Amino acid sequence: MTVDVFAEQRFGGNALAVFTDAAEIPENVLQPLASELNLSETTFVLPPDDPAHAARVRIFCRTSEFDFAGHPMVGTAYVLADRARDGRLTFEVRAGVVEVELRHDAEGRVRGAAITAPLALEVGANHSVDSIAACLELSAGDVVTERHEPVEASMGNAFVIVEVRAEALTRAAPNSPAFRSAHAARPGLTRVAVLAYARDGDEVRCRMFTPLSGTPEDSATGSANLALAGLLLHLSGGDRLAFTSLQGVEMGRPSRLELEAWSTQDGIRASVAGSCIPVLRGEAAFA
Template sequence: MRTYPFVTVDVFTDRRFGGNQLAVFPDARGLSDAEMQSLAAEFNLSETTFVLPPTDPANTARVRIFHRTAEMPFAGHPNVGTGYVLADRAVDGVLRFEEIAGLVEVRVERDAAGTLTGTTISAPQALTLGGELPVPLAAACAGIDPAGIITARHAPTLAADGGSWRLLVEVTPEAMAAAGPDIAGFRRTVAAHAELGGQLSLYLYRREGAGLRARMFSPLSGTWEDAATGSAATPLAGFLLHLGGEDSSAIDIVQGVEMGRPSLLRAAARRTEGGIRATVGGGCVPVLRGEAMLG
């Protein structure tokens, strides 16, 4: 019998049972690809991470991220949470994770007493914008009236910075409250847009005071609704900077409220010679420890 220790953390929160859940296997040596995928499906969380030795010894680790049905090139809350779990491996407060999408830098955060509180990650790639999707299709996916989508600044737009495409959609407060994923709408949309590769993550946002409120639906990959989506917060921060004229910006995003798992994501973006780069950070709280038993 082979045993593999794991821990779970709640990410983008300062209290247990808030934020987005994550399972982390700090030493995944010996696990096959199929076993990693099976463990991710068994946990049934939005993502599970598996830590392996780095290819380049100058880096901290190789991190593989799986959702319920497939491996991901990059994701936000898995990096924030894995950085928290591996914080004791940091050099000068920095971790460097090798991932399919590229190198992810993680900065460890501590309070004045030196207590670990959370991490901030840099998206591995600059902002990339895809095409726009018609308002009626986006509305159908969200189960809302098309009038609830605000297009004064932009149409529903695909964006990414190392992870999967996220469809960024600004909505009214009423539409945000009423939204819920319509699986038939998602299937019609991916069938009509081959560039989506059969998958679609819908990220709704609205203004709330000086920050934003958000909800994310990705039912075709098994996530009916996500409590906190760091890999949507970074392209959104970058996209909003792209629409404006500033050199840099920072914004707080609240997500997961409708699920009873409120999350706070601190996102920022800046213009560089290589394009718009973004970061996202937040708090983490450990919850569970255990072992997976494999034959």
């Protein structure tokens, strides 16, 4: 089944393919199948290791498998809503356990989900302003550094997070050679994925670029926005924050993500919520 995730209307948000019964799909077919579908992510639903959980979910982008990703968790929860207990599901992913709460409309129909990241915030190293600006085909003057330098942050999936001027965000574009240079400068990084954002009060506009993973630009990136929410709370020194993130506008696939972050004894945790719209249903043949 395919669904548009974080979408307010069909063909908005970020498309996701969910294989609801992947137990019989050969292992060596999973990555080629995700590549064939050519979406930013595809999920494969398997029986859970712990029977108390709803499913074990494997997440693939066009080129590799992820430990965790946000829009695949929200979309998979929407598709598997009939497995919920009291409106909740728990998914096993490589990064840990993802807690899910279904969201309903006024008529009681499932319209989406809120997920909590499986890990607390981890803040990594800063990146060069010049290097990250080059990745986005911007100048160093377009980067805002009053709150933070371009910095690695993760809540199960790592991103380089950079604040830019609002006008520059609209102009940004992925520069693959610059991404390769940034990756070469940090050999410990599995990939370089850059979330650029601009703030306007309680609303944030974002764009996410990861051309070396086959996704030049992503229209809605839950895991990146989770890392952003955690980072902003970390920088504020507060106990909790909530904001709306808009992404995908420049791609013609507007997406709306509702973010919350809060402090706990074990670190900063965060959740992301959004709506889903079903698009396609079918089956794959492997004979």
